[in-house]
Amino acid sequence: MNIPFIDLKTQFSRVEEQVRKNMDAVLEHGAYIMGPEIPALEEKLADYCGTKYALGCASGTDALTLALMSLDIKPGDAVFTTPFTFFATAETIALLGATPVFVDIDPVTFNIDPEKLDKTIEAMKGAENGCPLPKVDGLTPKGIISVDIFGLPADFDAIKAVADKHDLFLIEDAAQSFGGEYKGKKAGSLGKIACTSFFPAKPLGCYGDGGMCFTDDEKLIERLRSHRVHGQGPDRYDNVRLGITGRLDSLQAAALLAKFEIFPEEVELRDKVAATYAELLADIDGLTAPSAPEGYRSVWAQYCSLAKDGEHRKRIQDALAAKKIASPIYYPIPLHLQTAFKDLGYTAGDCPVSENAASRIFAIPMHPYLEKDQQKYIADIIRNA
């Protein structure tokens, strides 16, 4: 049985006609940069998330960079985030010269632990509570980037309470969670600014790179718009600040407008696939399948389970590989242990929950078009390993 990890082919066959039509329209009108597709998409997706504004940009990484720029992040600033995420989350903080401060995760949701977050901020303010801090002097706490890992929103209410207590901004890295929900609110609407990605493998992907920022704040959307185009001011030839080439391409927006038509239905299908996995994997000895807490909806960007230990994981991965089924590890090296961040001085043991998850976690195929018999085939391989 040939089971793709993500099935973009089946999806394309559903939207092909509209994608070609929308892309042809761009080729006809010729506004490849900032064409009418950009505001059309921004309006549609802001509406979907329930935010006032959205800003199309060149990638999820640029969305994070633009968000941090618009909040004036600079050297000497500390931004608290999770080590159990894609590199870009912390990379963007460091690129602006600020310092990422890593806070360990909750063992069930894999998202940042709000209690440890509060304690780590207290530690930076001088409390001696044993929380690990980066070896950088004189940092000022400025903000938090929470990540909705694997499509499951982080515990926004608890994190927001910590942010408010310490007067920090909160950015939601919703690169994996567009389509997810938290207590009736859409992922992408949690936080001062939320950032998502349209990388092809994300729940809503385009056919190249793309991303988006969401906010309710009129001043921030103005700042974001300016940073997106080299810090452009009201007079387009007078740049009033620094920025980047952060625009979304019209062709990608055209594709996204077509793909968004079937997206809500795909979110439902993903949920069904996840529910079927949960049933099939429930009774496997030593395996912990993922789950979404009451009141949360995951969009299942990745379906990641924990094996009993590294050896068990190796047996499962080998058995799946023998049947040509991919089971990649997200993420094998938590960010506090990445070579690029070695100057921060973190060591193994600083974020034990993340390190433990990294040693046991593995993903299996997840997409809206996965069939029940394919899922059963995968579950049987895992059970027999």
Ligand SMILES: *Cc1c(COP(=O)(O)O)cnc(C)c1O
């Ligand atoms: C994919 C991803 C990003 C970066 O998005 P790109 O579009 O690839 O730049 C940032 N954060 C998280 C959590 C991601 O999964």
